[in-house]
Amino acid sequence: MFIETKDLTKNFGGLVAVKSVDFSIEEGKINAIIGPNGAGKSTFFNLVSGSYTPSSGKVIFKGKDITNLPSHKIANLGVARTFQTTNLFEQATVLDNVIVGHRLRTESNLLDAILRTKRYKREEKKCRDKAMEVLDFVGLTGITDKLAGSITQEEKKRVAFALALATEPEVVFLDEPAAGINPGETDGLADLMRKMVKKGITVCLIEHKMQMIMKLADKIMVLNYGEKIAEGTSEEIMNNEAVIEAYLGGDASA
Ligand SMILES: Nc1ncnc2c1ncn2[C@@H]1O[C@H](COP(=O)(O)OP(=O)(O)OP(=O)(O)O)[C@@H](O)[C@H]1O
Numbered sequence: 314m315f316i317e318t319k320d321l322t323k324n325f326g327g328l329v330a331v332k333s334v335d336f337s338i339e340e341g342k343i344n345a346i347i348g349p350n351g352a353g354k355s356t357f358f359n360l361v362s363g364s365y366t367p368s369s370g371k372v373i374f375k376g377k378d379i380t381n382l383p384s385h386k387i388a389n390l391g392v393a394r395t396f397q398t399t400n401l402f403e404q405a406t407v408l409d410n411v412i413v414g415h416r417l418r419t420e421s422n423l424l425d426a427i428l429r430t431k432r433y434k435r436e437e438k439k440c441r442d443k444a445m446e447v448l449d450f451v452g453l454t455g456i457t458d459k460l461a462g463s464i465t466q467e468e469k470k471r472v473a474f475a476l477a478l479a480t481e482p483e484v485v486f487l488d489e490p491a492a493g494i495n496p497g498e499t500d501g502l503a504d505l506m507r508k509m510v511k512k513g514i515t516v517c518l519i520e521h522k523m524q525m526i527m528k529l530a531d532k533i534m535v536l537n538y539g540e541k542i543a544e545g546t547s548e549e550i551m552n553n554e555a556v557i558e559a560y561l562g563g564d565a566s567a
Pocket of ligand 1: 350
């Protein structure tokens with residue numbers, strides 16, 4: 314089993330945002346979490362990636378209980394995530410943004426940086442090479458020297474992917490990767506997710522764009538009021554009565 318949640322629950326005061334969710338994220342697949350607004354999707358992501366501590370229940374990653382590990386330790390195990398909005402340093406280049414993101418995981422310290430030790434220089438080159446490699450992977454080789462403040466929304470989404478990929482993750486959690494971009498660009502990002510899977514990276518995403526999810530995801534979990542109401546393939550989800558009632562029957566384009 315790759316990633317499993319067992320009876321995962323998060324309460325905020327009297328509100329149960331995630332309620333007893335058992336789910337398994339399949340290795341080498343595109344896993345999706347859908348559900349109406351406020352269903353608990355982001356909270357579930359935050360629990361699995363260690364940003365929130367669960368009220369009860371467990372998160373198991375490759376047989377290891379990671380429930381109470383801080384998020385940086387979880388990241389070190391090979392779990393990366395993106396956020397609904399990526400805050401880039403707008404006055405820095407795309408390349409520098411990715412280098413800085415990557416440096417957060419390297420070993421040299423401030424003293425190394427001040428003294429510009431051999432280790433620092435070696436790591437600086439390593440980070441630069443890695444940044445160029447991931448920017449190439451996400452299709453941004455042409456804009457590495459542009460200021461992050463001047464790039465399009467879709468390019469920002471790709472930079473967010475590059476930042477996650479620079480940490481050499483085994484699994485990436487993508488929070489609404491296609492929000493705010495047009496259908497053509499959405500297809501492009503879907504292709505990029507497939508490419509990530511081909512490279513051996515497991516993908517887990519939250520997305521409101523139903524058409525995209527139904528074409529893209531190998532496995533879907535549906536949350537409603539914090540509870541898992543269904544899981545399965547696109548076809549199973551589309552034909553599931555509880556889902557139709559809770560979600561698709563309402564505003565399917567939400
Ligand atoms: N830090 C918090 N403190 C209190 N309540 C919270 C907190 N984070 C989320 N909630 C509440 O928990 C519930 C689930 O929210 P969550 O953001 O996980 O849903 P979501 O499915 O990601 O929604 P959306 O699709 O709108 O992003 C909501 O009722 C929300 O108001």
